[in-house]
Amino acid sequence: MRLLLLCLPLAAPQEPSSWESVGEIDCLAEGARCFGCHTLNYCNGHGKCEQKGGPGSPFANCKCDPGWGGDAFCTERTCPFGKAQSDMPTSVTEAHSLKECSNAGFCDRLTGTCQCFPGFAGTACQSKTCPNDCSGKGLCLTMRQLAKMKDALPLNDGFTSVNNTDDLTNLPEPGDPTQNISIRYDGAMSRSGLGGPTYDQNLNRACLCDSSWPVGLGPGERQQAEFHGPDCGQKRCPSGDDPMTERDETNCTGVVAAGGRGVGRPGNICHVDCSNRGTCKDGLCKCFKGFYGINCGKRTTRY
Ligand SMILES: *[C@@H]1O[C@H](CO)[C@@H](O)[C@H](O)[C@H]1NC(C)=O
Ligand SMILES: *[C@@H]1O[C@H](CO)[C@@H](O)[C@H](O)[C@H]1NC(C)=O
Ligand SMILES: *[C@@H]1O[C@H](CO)[C@@H](O)[C@H](O)[C@H]1NC(C)=O
Numbered sequence: 421m422r423l424l425l426l427c428l429p430l431a432a433p434q435e436p437s438s439w440e441s442v443g444e445i446d447c448l449a450e451g452a453r454c455f456g457c458h459t460l461n462y463c464n465g466h467g468k469c470e471q472k473g474g475p476g477s478p479f480a481n482c483k484c485d486p487g488w489g490g491d492a493f494c495t496e497r498t499c500p501f502g503k504a505q506s507d508m509p510t511s512v513t514e515a516h517s518l519k520e521c522s523n524a525g526f527c528d529r530l531t532g533t534c535q536c537f538p539g540f541a542g543t544a545c546q547s548k549t550c551p552n553d554c555s556g557k558g559l560c561l562t563m564r565q566l567a568k569m570k571d572a573l574p575l576n577d578g579f580t581s582v583n584n585t586d587d588l589t590n591l592p593e594p595g596d597p598t599q600n601i602s603i604r605y606d607g608a609m610s611r612s613g614l615g616g617p618t619y620d621q622n623l624n625r626a627c628l629c630d631s632s633w634p635v636g637l638g639p640g641e642r643q644q645a646e647f648h649g650p651d652c653g654q655k656r657c658p659s660g661d662d663p664m665t666e667r668d669e670t671n672c673t674g675v676v677a678a679g680g681r682g683v684g685r686p687g688n689i690c691h692v693d694c695s696n697r698g699t700c701k702d703g704l705c706k707c708f709k710g711f712y713g714i715n716c717g718k719r720t721t722r723y
Contacts, residue, residue: 460493467494490529497532499525502546503619516619521545547623551651554627558652561628564621571635572628574679575643627652639687643677655703660695660717669696 457469457480467484482494490496502522509515520527521534525545528535536545550560566572629652631645648654661668669692672684684690694705698716707716 463494487532490527496529497527498529499527499532499534500544502542502544505540505545505548542623548625550625550627552653553651554629555647555651555653557647557655558627558629560625562622563624563626566626566628567621569628570637571631571641571645574681575635575637575677576681626650637677637682637684637688639685640689642689642691643672643675643684644691656691657693657698657700657703657705658715659691659693660713660715662692662696663711663717663719664697 457463460469460480460482463469463482463484466488467482469480470483482492484494484498487498488494488496489498499520501518501520503516504519504523505516507515507517507519507523510517521536522540522542522545524540525534525536527533534543534545536542539549539551541547541549550558554560561569561572570576627650629645629647629649631642631647633646634641635643635645637643642659644656646656648656659670661670670690672688672690673686675684675688675690676682677684693700694707695711695713695715695717697711698705698707700706705714705716707713710720712718712720
């Protein structure tokens, strides 16, 4: 009995309960070209067939259920929508309209899932990934997170009291489709008063590179991290004061940090690869002729 039940064929296709037309249209009687609901196969059970132009009209169309569409018959899946990563603005203040897969991926019409282009992620490709996963030498953080980091570039002396563990919790998942958050950047914004709400502060991401020494504008901190580059793929070399100059290049007191948003406080350190007397590769100095030492900070007596 049980087996028999299992083997029963599925019920024959029926008009879906969402059928709301006043009735199927008699195309022959109407004479004209007919787009009645039956010709739309009753939207394949994935939408409502609605008569256009009221009862008696020979025209009908499908209003597909969420997640279905792609064609007039609701046979294909649609994918999640997100704010377009790139599109044409529609006015001076409007851009990034809602687009399937955020204009940053293909929609797989069989499964309704986005296949994101490289560099994009999320159910609607609405967020960005970090280059090369930060080479395993850094954290991939959102712009909102980075804006609060005292050691994220550009260094900003407005954030010296905030440390790296702040704000790393309770953030929306990268795939979170709630994109209507209009919190301003917590970084330079609050100081300069420029800019406006940023829709992508939780979606755009970049690397905060690791460093074996503290990074920042404070005393004992260096303005440059050990690992650097967009993907943290480069490693700095031993640092030192240039033996050929009067000035101490490692003294970053009063030195404006890259990006121009902060100044080294007393005791702040500048990292000087190979004391400016050699080339740096993969963390190792190759000293110019006449200089030696792990950081090329020593001069040979004869040269
Ligand atoms: C980092 O910030 C957290 C939260 O504000 C604080 O509890 C912690 O003591 C701070 N750590 C350091 C090393 O400053
Ligand atoms: C986003 O907008 C929806 C609908 O307007 C609202 O229900 C939701 O609370 C909003 N989310 C945020 C994080 O503001
Ligand atoms: C670093 O430079 C500042 C300003 O030029 C100077 O006042 C300070 O004495 C220097 N520090 C050291 C340790 O040389």
